[in-house]
Amino acid sequence: MSTLTNVVDDLVAANRILAGLDVLDGFGHVSVRHPERAGCYLLSRSLAPELVSRDDIITFDLESNAQDGDTRTPYLERFIHGEIYAQRPDVQSIVHSHAATVVPFAASSVRLRPIYHMSGFLRTGAPVFEIREKSGMTDMLIRNKAQGAALAETLGDKSAVLMRGHGYCTVGGSIPESVFRAYYAQVNAELQHRAITLGGEVTYLEDEEARLYDETNRSVIGRPWGLWKTKFAPKD
């Protein structure tokens, strides 16, 4: 199989996995940088992730214009992807989610912090994007390049960015990594919520502990990814 075919298969798997793990419901999306066309990325047409198949994948340039005359309805928020890829050459894949445990941290003055090794990728902190700052009153969506660029600036060199009143994004050096981070960001939010509400003193990971595990994770990430593909990827 060509590299492109493999990458598209993994992107379809990522859509199904994120739906299967309840990280995405009818909304949210996952993209990957095009493996063969510089300055392009791959993203489904506007469709619930659980229903995405190979034929639904569209190629966009970094202006988030569909290529090859594709006129199918795209996600309104594809600019999230285009602008992050433009500002972060190291990023190969991006997930945007409304997962239930994370949105409360995006609305709260309490910061999301890594409470165990699996979420070491949060070590540099998960900044919160406030769309009101530059855009004032909106429908909360990232609808154009300017809003996407502002979001990408808030993300900076981090692995995750929360969006007030909306959701969050995770980025990674591969599809498994962005998916892993989207999943464990919401697990961490659940764990941190529980720890805080217990009422005692909470010990978070030191930055160095978080960094060391995030590095280790690259050697073991194939284990959950293999499980998730087995459980959720299309069988054909």
Added chain:
Amino acid sequence: MSTLTNVVDDLVAANRILAGLDVLDGFGHVSVRHPERAGCYLLSRSLAPELVSRDDIITFDLESNAQDGDTRTPYLERFIHGEIYAQRPDVQSIVHSHAATVVPFAASSVRLRPIYHMSGFLRTGAPVFEIREKSGMTDMLIRNKAQGAALAETLGDKSAVLMRGHGYCTVGGSIPESVFRAYYAQVNAELQHRAITLGGEVTYLEDEEARLYDETNRSVIGRPWGLWKTKFAPKD
């Protein structure tokens, strides 16, 4: 297919979807205005939503009397539907639910407020109906026209009304919209509960943000609705 057939199919789908999404259990119901008979609405006979099929649908007038001599047992609380349709010409569909995350807000002095865009329909607030005010001690059910009318008055021009010690209703301009609102009202309740218990300061949607997304939602609501029909509607 006739309009009526399509509407009945969507109403059956709505019953199965709301059960599949755990918005309804053995109790609760969903109705739609009759597409061809002015002053009538469609609602299942007294049956758990998960078991509802086409043949279970009954036509009621706005007095909530079954039409065409249908003598099957109706829901005791059909007056919720008749009275809201009578007072709200813009409403095409109504859901009544006891979903677990919303009932606590109906019993609490803390108000349900939109914490993210998906629940922008809560922007005008979700008033709480206190049945004691007009009816004193009751079994909490909406058992007659007077109680239904009082509930509809509390709803006013809003999209959702909570019922103290009981549950809530959402209304919409279509079946997908009332179902969407029933589902995301309970997601919002979960998110808001988490945000409040985190203990920090919580930022809710401004009224204008909520209004703008609620408008946007009309163009994207087909996405979750398509997913939900695929997953939960009867296959025949």
Added chain:
Amino acid sequence: MSTLTNVVDDLVAANRILAGLDVLDGFGHVSVRHPERAGCYLLSRSLAPELVSRDDIITFDLESNAQDGDTRTPYLERFIHGEIYAQRPDVQSIVHSHAATVVPFAASSVRLRPIYHMSGFLRTGAPVFEIREKSGMTDMLIRNKAQGAALAETLGDKSAVLMRGHGYCTVGGSIPESVFRAYYAQVNAELQHRAITLGGEVTYLEDEEARLYDETNRSVIGRPWGLWKTKFAPKD
């Protein structure tokens, strides 16, 4: 079919339903008064409820001795059932559960109270049984007639009794009623926990509201029971 056959079928269904609804896991049990033999009740042999079939049902007298020379291993805690049937002639069926939302109320000074109509049966309060009072240090189980009798005394004329450090029991005038109460006791515990942790003022059902709904419930309980049998009872 004979009455006995019907009752045994409903008892098997109740076992499967309570497992399917996560009210029981590998532990807990449900019994019914024998429909034909005065002073006897029916209860499975020691087995996880999800695995119970007709052949597993044993007849016990109110001393909780197996009848007809049945020597299969009984539940250690069958005395819960025998003693409640002895003290409460109105009770026809009993459920004993460790459901996760209720146990915290059994360990807390905060009382379980009805927060919505479905749990109106809690209206007279759910007293907490403290086994230490009469038995001192134990393994927490109801292992003999004296402990069962003490539990039945704490239950009194109520519909539910919590057991500190252990679980709870619900009783009813029929199998569907005891099952309904076991299920909605744990839903109510979840709702009440959410309402309390929201931090506002909580309005509970007045005793009269609770009593009125509990009466109404007898006319609508067939609806969830029908659903639950369809979903969880053995198909043969």
Added chain:
Amino acid sequence: MSTLTNVVDDLVAANRILAGLDVLDGFGHVSVRHPERAGCYLLSRSLAPELVSRDDIITFDLESNAQDGDTRTPYLERFIHGEIYAQRPDVQSIVHSHAATVVPFAASSVRLRPIYHMSGFLRTGAPVFEIREKSGMTDMLIRNKAQGAALAETLGDKSAVLMRGHGYCTVGGSIPESVFRAYYAQVNAELQHRAITLGGEVTYLEDEEARLYDETNRSVIGRPWGLWKTKFAPKD
């Protein structure tokens, strides 16, 4: 069947059960002492527990070296198992998990304590292992004999040890017992969290109550184990 075959079958079942009960996800592992080779234990190769089959089981000595020239990738953290078996001759089986309800207690100054009989095995307390004490900044994993030995020392003669910023381990005199403890440790964490957040006074099990039930449990543990095998073990 030989003893070894039976033990391997139970170990495979334990992997599937712990995944089925959501005690393990893509990570975590369960081991058993080798029934025929002194100073050896059995553990899967590096694989998600839900995917483990007989052929994946590797024999390790107590130095955690694979035997018989097996060169397949082992779990990085196999030293947890080797060192606990070395220090605790009574232990026959060990589970290591990141279950979501327990990790918050591992990060909090609030101690995990038995709130009902099922978690009587926590009676002697669940000490918290702080890897920083001896190892300073790490990736949080137990990567060598020294770290495993330090963890085993913190465990001491207890049945469970929490690992700050990481997870926990349970040990038992048999596979069913270590699995039972891994499952009910996370149930207890959920119950205790609920009880604490209710805000009232919480009564925990007295040490003697906990000890008495933990003893009783040996005679009834076959009930959940039988259920779990029926539901989750491979059918072949």
